Amino acid sequence: MPQIDKMESASPAAPVPTASSSATGLRRLRGSWPVARIALTGFFALDGFLFAGWVVRIPEIKAQVHASPGLLGLALLCVSAGAVAAMGPVGRLCLRIGNHAVTVAASVLLCLSVALPPLTHSVLALGGVLLVFGAGYGAMNVGINSAAVDFVRAAGRPVMPSFHAAYSLGGLLGATVGGLLAPVLTPTQHLGLLAVGGLAVTVWAGRALLRHAVAHPDASHADGSAGPSAGAGVALLVVLLGVVALCDAYGEGSMADWGALHLRQDLHASAAVAAAGFAVYSLTMTVGRLSGTRLVERFGPTRLLVAGAAIAAVGMVAAAVSPSLPLALAGFLLVGLGLANIFPLAIDRAGALRGPRGVATASTLGFGGMVAGPPVIGFLAEAFGLPLALLSVALLIALAGVSALVVRAKS
Incomplete structure (x- = not known):
């Protein structure tokens, strides 16, 4: 195995000072890590599955509440607003009561709230329930990623990408199942079934996680006072990882929002080819995420992150x-491979530096990029055309690689 780079020095395999309660929890988790890993993987997959199930029913719910495109956009923005509002407080809550307990509670909220949108009959009511749904989604993401950071440290292997692969697989499965059920079930029936099934998964996986809860060494600083990793330099590194x-x-x-349209509109691909892209x-x-653990072990996280950013930027260009459709599709392939492990590695490193607070900070910034990307592309496309607007993606991905190098230099 090649020499490990600086960014990897705070990886799970490195010694981490812990309190005795944390060390005991880590030993317990290490001793039964297959069960804990399966349970946590189930939560990641459930997160993606539920969100995708909601997304595929948006058109019917839009018609139900008689929303114009603009009003629907405002209602959908409530998902993001709820998520961002929840992430910071949930990071502190993880320190108080534990990542695993927060993960289970957030999963219950997400499962219950996914059934609410089809019960609304006005845009205002839809926006209100989407705030709750977004809060559950944001809380779930902070909880599961913080729990995954603990697991990675306990297992001694950089397995964070595999958890995010489960999220991606859950999303693909949720979209596929939603598409198959759409002609035969109403949104109320479909999302109601998702809620019931999600709660069943939560009960099973939650029992496994709660048996292996891990106390945080800096839990005594959950009130926001300075802890062992609360220095200004560490906080800056976490912000840089949030930028990544x-x-x-x-x-x-x-x-997600503009790729297929670019193939259809600018390269005149058929609807099937655009969807295939x-x-x-x-x-x-x-x-890429399924192979991420082996790649991190082989090359180190910084090298993988920077190489991924370079591959994705070239693919996006x-x-x-x-002007060639086959070359554009090859570019899509490179973008997927390149982006695969950037977000998981950034969140993992932020969590290693500041625990749940680091996860919350980096996740909030990351979610901001997810929210800002599609509308910014829309404004740029209106001014310069969609192909040139998509070059901003390549520019931002390159910035992610540069930021990762800065983090390495300052670590």
Whole structure:
């Protein structure tokens, strides 16, 4: 194995000072890590599955509440607002009561709230329930990622990408199942079934997680007072990692909302080929995450992150400006492979530096990139055309690679 770089020095395999309660919890988790890993993987997959299930029913719910495109956009923004509002407080709550307890509670909230949108009959009511849904989604993401950071440290292997692969697979499965059920079930029936099934998964996986809860060594500083990793330099590193996550999420959100349209509108692909282009991107991202652990062990997190940013930036340039449809599809493939492990590695490093507070900070910035990407692309496309607008994705991805190098230099 090659020499490990500086960014890897705070990886799970490195010694981490802990209090006795934390050390005991880590030993317990290490001793039964297969069960804990399966349970946590189930929560990641459930998160993606529920969110995708909601997304595929948006058109019917839009018609139900008689929303114009503009009003629907405002209602959907409530998901982001709820998530961002929840992430900071949930990071502190993780320190008080533990990541595993927060994960289970957030999962219950997410499962219950996913059934609410089809019960509304006005845009105002829809916005209100989407605030709750967004809060559950944001809380779930902070909880599961913080729990994953603990698990990675206990297992002694950089397995964070595999958890995010489960999220991607859950999203693909949720979208597929939602598409198959849409013609035969109403949104109320479909999302109600998702809620019931999600609660069943939560009960099973939650029992496994709660048996292996891990106390945090800096839990005594959950009130916000300075803890052992609360220095200004560490806080700056976490913000830089949040910038890495933001740049990655900007690309992911833009690809999801504009990638297929670019193939259809600018390269005159058929509807099937345009859909296949996004599927190629999604599948290669999942494959990249499944292989992420071995790649991190072989090359180190910084090298993998910087190489991924370079690959994704080159792929995005090819996808955006190439007049050739096959070359554009190859670009989509490279974007998926390149972006695959950037977000998981950034969140993992932020969590290693500041625990749940680091996860919350980096996740909030990353979610901001996911929210900002599609509308910014829309404004740029209106001014300069969609191909040139998509070049902003390549620029932001390159910035993610540069930020990762800065983090390495300052670590």
